[in-house]
Amino acid sequence: MNDLMPSGQVATPVPTIEQALYEKRQKIYPRQVHGRFATLRVIAVVGLLGIYYGLPWLRWQGQPVVLLDLPARKFHIFGLTLWPQDFLLLTLLLIGAALSLFLFTTLAGRLWCGYACPQTVWTEVFLWLERVIEGTRQQRMKLDQGPWNARKWRKKLAKQGLWIAFSLYTGFTFVAYFTPAPQLWTELAAFALGPWETFWFLFYSFATYGNAGFLREQVCKYMCPYARFQSAMFDADTLVISYDRARGEPRGSRRAGSDSRAHGLGDCINCTLCVHVCPTGIDIRDGLQYECIGCSSCVDVCDDVMDKMGYARGLVRYTTQHELDGQPRRIARPRALIYLALLIGVGGTFVSLLLTREPYAIDVIRDRNQLYREHGGLIENVYTLKVLNFDEPSQRFGLSAHGLENMSVDLRGHDIEVASGTVAPFVAVVRAPESALARTSSTITFTLAALRPGAPAVSTTATFLGPAP
Amino acid sequence: MQLIAATRWMPVPARYGAVLWLSFLLAAGATGFFFSIVDPDQLAPCLPFPMVSRLGAYTIGFLAFWLFASLSGVLAVAFTYPPPPAANE
Numbered sequence: 001m002n003d004l005m006p007s008g009q010v011a012t013p014v015p016t017i018e019q020a021l022y023e024k025r026q027k028i029y030p031r032q033v034h035g036r037f038a039t040l041r042v043i044a045v046v047g048l049l050g051i052y053y054g055l056p057w058l059r060w061q062g063q064p065v066v067l068l069d070l071p072a073r074k075f076h077i078f079g080l081t082l083w084p085q086d087f088l089l090l091t092l093l094l095i096g097a098a099l100s101l102f103l104f105t106t107l108a109g110r111l112w113c114g115y116a117c118p119q120t121v122w123t124e125v126f127l128w129l130e131r132v133i134e135g136t137r138q139q140r141m142k143l144d145q146g147p148w149n150a151r152k153w154r155k156k157l158a159k160q161g162l163w164i165a166f167s168l169y170t171g172f173t174f175v176a177y178f179t180p181a182p183q184l185w186t187e188l189a190a191f192a193l194g195p196w197e198t199f200w201f202l203f204y205s206f207a208t209y210g211n212a213g214f215l216r217e218q219v220c221k222y223m224c225p226y227a228r229f230q231s232a233m234f235d236a237d238t239l240v241i242s243y244d245r246a247r248g249e250p251r252g253s254r255r256a257g258s259d260s261r262a263h264g265l266g267d268c269i270n271c272t273l274c275v276h277v278c279p280t281g282i283d284i285r286d287g288l289q290y291e292c293i294g295c296s297s298c299v300d301v302c303d304d305v306m307d308k309m310g311y312a313r314g315l316v317r318y319t320t321q322h323e324l325d326g327q328p329r330r331i332a333r334p335r336a337l338i339y340l341a342l343l344i345g346v347g348g349t350f351v352s353l354l355l356t357r358e359p360y361a362i363d364v365i366r367d368r369n370q371l372y373r374e375h376g377g378l379i380e381n382v383y384t385l386k387v388l389n390f391d392e393p394s395q396r397f398g399l400s401a402h403g404l405e406n407m408s409v410d411l412r413g414h415d416i417e418v419a420s421g422t423v424a425p426f427v428a429v430v431r432a433p434e435s436a437l438a439r440t441s442s443t444i445t446f447t448l449a450a451l452r453p454g455a456p457a458v459s460t461t462a463t464f465l466g467p468a469p
Numbered sequence: 470m471q472l473i474a475a476t477r478w479m480p481v482p483a484r485y486g487a488v489l490w491l492s493f494l495l496a497a498g499a500t501g502f503f504f505s506i507v508d509p510d511q512l513a514p515c516l517p518f519p520m521v522s523r524l525g526a527y528t529i530g531f532l533a534f535w536l537f538a539s540l541s542g543v544l545a546v547a548f549t550y551p552p553p554p555a556a557n558e
Binding site for chain 2: 070071073084087090178194195196197199200222223225
């Protein structure tokens with residue numbers, strides 16, 4: 001803008017508000033942390049990644065334990081087979097997952113973000129790889145500031161190589177949830193991967209690389225929808241990571257073992273380690289900030305410093321607003337109880353639907369060509385049955401009809417046999433004596449049951465037409 | 470001036486980046502919902518172009534949802550952010 005001004009004129013200053021609200025990103029170099037919560041996170045990372053990378057390979061009785069077989073439109077999940085008809089079940093499962101996230105957020109704040117979010121988990125691995133190649137925080141900063149010499153090239157290439165390899169394997173695993181893993185591996189090794197599989201493989205690899213290697217904390221700060229609306233679930237009893245201002249201030253450096261109170265100082269020695277370890281680059285001592293993902297690295301590092309100084313731990317700790325204000329901690333409160341009640345409701349509905357789920361279904365359509373036919377004192381109606389078999393093996397079924405006296409069903413000599421996961425049409429001719437019809441239109445019921453012991457019966461109703469009595 | 474400045478807080482690439490990202494989330498949801506109701510194999514005879522595999526249909530569907538959601542977002546952003554104030558203002 002200034003360049004366009006004629007010389008001699010003073011340019012209107014660019015409104016500073018633009019820069020103040022959206023500053024340029026500073027690269028963050030988180031320092032490695034050791035401690036209780038860091039150990040917990042490593043356990044969570046290893047456990048969750050173990051599940052992610054291991055599940056597609058796991059087989060049980062010759063079947064993959066988890067296979068979201070999109071090409072065949074069925075999901076195999078722990079011995080259960082879900083069809084598109086089970087949309088409601090899947091929806092309930094997702095609503096349940098969302099509600100449990102709400103409940104956990106109300107009770108424990110950003111526990112999800114700090115330990116279980118894929119963004120955190122994969123970033124943790126990428127940071128670890130970075131540390132292995134480039135060294136500690138100081139070494140990384142020095143390397144980035146230094147000239148592009150052979151050593152820097154070697155380190156950067158090695159890091160990128162490891163990151164890309166890890167991302168590619170992550171992308172491969174993602175696709176292995178949709179195509180059986182051993183088959184996919186064979187295809188990949190023979191360079192015979194289908195075009196769509198290749199697309200998703202590269203897409204997911206790229207997303208992993210971009211999010212965990214490059215974007216990192218920016219995903220949490222600018223992209224995460226959950227981070228934006230979670231404040232709606234927070235209250236004064238939610239567990240947050242907070243700096244104990246009353247105890248820490250006034251902060252200041254001092255010699256170990258010296259009496260801080262005599263110097264008029266609080267417990268914070270202003271070592272700024274809590275800032276160095278923060279993956280989002282904030283200072284927890286400035287109070288609760290939306291950038292804080294609750295990773296508790298600052299808690300670990302501060303506890304360490306407090307130990308060295310001989311002070312009590314917990315200057316930075318998991319606490320609640322009420323607790324900091326000297327009030328008692330409440331866990332059972334309306335907000336949490338409402339989320340819990342909703343969760344139990346959705347969970348109960350899910351389980352009862354799952355338990356009463358019919359393994360097959362029947363659909364009846366009346367033949368539209370003719371209303372009815374008279375045949376030797378009998379009235380005849382023709383129907384098309386559609387039988388859906390959601391069960392794993394192919395099934396044979398028995399059909400019966402009720403609702404009129406002395407009625408009969410004729411399948412024209414066909415057996416009702418339906419392969420697994422398919423729909424098959426059958427023609428059924430229903431006959432009833434004219435004397436049994438009280439009106440022109442009667443309701444009849446078709447009942448279908450598999451020909452095996454203990455098979456449940458499913459029913460549907462249809463209209464049976466006849467002459468006026 | 471102050472008001473205009475306050476609504477222009479996000480740099481242009483970040484604005485459209487946000488559109489792309491949120492459209493991506495929306496497209497993922499829409500794809501799941503749409504294809505749990507519609508089987509592309511049964512839709513195929515009605516389509517004026519050659520059939521692809523189901524996985525291909527899902528992918529194309531996803532990309533189409535993403536495209537249309539992005540278009541809507543891009544227009545919304547373009548309409549919401551006013552043009553920069555003239556230099557002599």
